[in-house]
Amino acid sequence: MRPVYLDNNATTRVDPAVVDAMLPFFTEQFGNPSSIHSFGASVGVSVKKARQQLQQLLGAEHDHEIIYTASGTEADNTAILSALEAMPGRDEIVTSAVEHPAVLALCQHLEKTGRAKVHYIGVDSLGRLDIEAYRNALSDKVALVTLMWANNETGTLFPVEGLAELAKEHGAVFHTDAVQAVGKVPIVLKGSAIDMLSLSGHKLHAPKGIGALYVKRGTRFKPLLRGGHQERGRRAGTENAPGIIGLGKAAELAIEHMVDEQTRVKELRDRLEKAILQRIPNCFVNGDPRERLPNTSNIAFEYVEGEAILLHLTRQGIAASSGSACTSGSLEPSHVMKAMNVPFTAAHGSIRFSLSRDNVPEDVDQVIDALPKILEKLRELSPFWAGANKDPNDFKPVYA
């Protein structure tokens, strides 16, 4: 059985060229980049090159605007805590109800411990931010606005550049969790109102354990990790040189593959989506059909539960993921599906297919072949399926 990997929003395969770039930094080039001797200096030069590669991918004005971290979560946490600390007299945070837990869990903690008042802005049925509510939440009490660039479950894109402009009108720091967007959509930070941006290496074919936080020059910043003077004193701890170099190479490759991501990968995604919608009754796409990541398709299947679908897919060599939190121990649908008001009849049966440049047409064919039979089998088992309206002419997606 041919394995088909369609869970690239969870993590991606490390590109062989990235591995090649990293390998010498485990062996012959093992020096500490902070050391001044030759062992360290040569690594320092490569780290600088990697920083410039990432600068280019982000369209940042200066390479020193990038701080390496151990993950996207660390980048998010650093940004939020830094902004709160660096903005005395302001104790409010504006975020959305559909953020990744790396942002949401910290915001909830800050709220619970009385350190900040948090405004959770809702979304509509397509996952689009309620702009009016966002405008109303902004004030000169807001220290930080943190809004994701692309949603990890649905791929829906927030218009972050515009949202950042609005935040600046109130003097708030604007941070975006761009973990899912970097490498998939063009980003130009130079000249934008975005102050901080988080990314994670393993979402763009670099290894796990390396992330970065972009901090625009001039943004007031307080480090999360204190200790040595690495990263210009903004993130203590010996640099993960192999990871940094891998991320640099991955950034260079992401620039090369950006067009492929926007065209070929998107076409594959669209073909998969169209075939599923045509062949399987009572299902619809979650998320904004237009403003969406090119690689992501989240489809809600009525009257079946996501984990059950995934188990069958896994048995047929296909890896995807579920919007149903049942997979992770809760019976509630994901907070994203809930925020979008996806009906319970479908929210539990949401499956996310996330593609990458590694995918080929045969992968899509395999899913199109397997999925209708799986749904048929599980729906036969479902006590709700017999009473469902199966007339395709009557069936309307939640956002229609």
Next chain:
Amino acid sequence: MWDYTDKVKDYFFNPKNAGVLGEANAVGEVGAISCGDALKLMMKVDPETEVIQDAKFQTFGCGSAIASSSALTELIIGKTLEEAVSITNQDIADFLGGLPPEKMHCSVMGYEALQAAIANFRGEEWHDDHDEGALVCKCFGVDEGVIERAIRMNKLTSIEQVTDYTKAGGGCLTCFDKLEDLLAKVNGELVAEGLIAEHAAYRIGGSDAAELKAKAKAKKETEKAPVREVAAAATSPIAPSSPLPPPSAGMTNLKKIRLIEEAIEELRPYLKKDGGDCELIDVDGNNVMVNLKGACMACQMASVTISGIQERLIAKLGIPIRIIPVKNHAH
């Protein structure tokens, strides 16, 4: 993904006794699509001998829910109702070679469906406690409504008491934060109503999850002791003298309708502020039919409004209430 036993996988991929049983004379339906788990158990029972001659199931749920349902049918076919009634959820889990702790509620659902089907055969009423807010304790399948009601009716003020009364938090305790929130919230309401003293009310941070787990472990050890010691250990000054009364005990229909009207009246200013309104159409048991009007009707947040009204009614009446939005054709 979960670490399922081979038997769970086998019963999921090749479920035995799946489908509709046309000749069923005992049907138990539990769970709800909103909870992510629902099971319809159908049995054919010999009226003379009360032997379960055949059983089939339909399940909406995850891998372990489907496997548990299938296992249940295997366990009960050939048994008399008297034998079947004593089957526990642990029997279902054991039959499958175990379930992950977080999936034990799937076996509980099987147990409940069996109890419901037997009650159905005997013409008795069986209460399904699901559909009362979000599921909080996944190990024992206890939801918000049950916990809030237990806290309110028994004036519970500690997490341990909540566990004793509802089982919630008696397993993996990953629901600790939710239990704290519920306890603090309901205690706050009880203080405001003058039903408990302010100093007795639970405050967030009043318990340590690790300490609670250690205590529970110690208690489990005690339970292995001889019967007399167990009885002594289980005796608590806060223990109820009788089990919880049924949810709707002591409330006439008239009183229920009046309270519902009052609750909607209290909410009306907020709905009107947003350009909407809510009209009570009918009350059928614990189902409350309402007509959302004005901005509420077209609002994409209508389901949030409905759940808000539902929460308010449950809090006010102390019984499970389901709000059903209907169009008022009579007007």
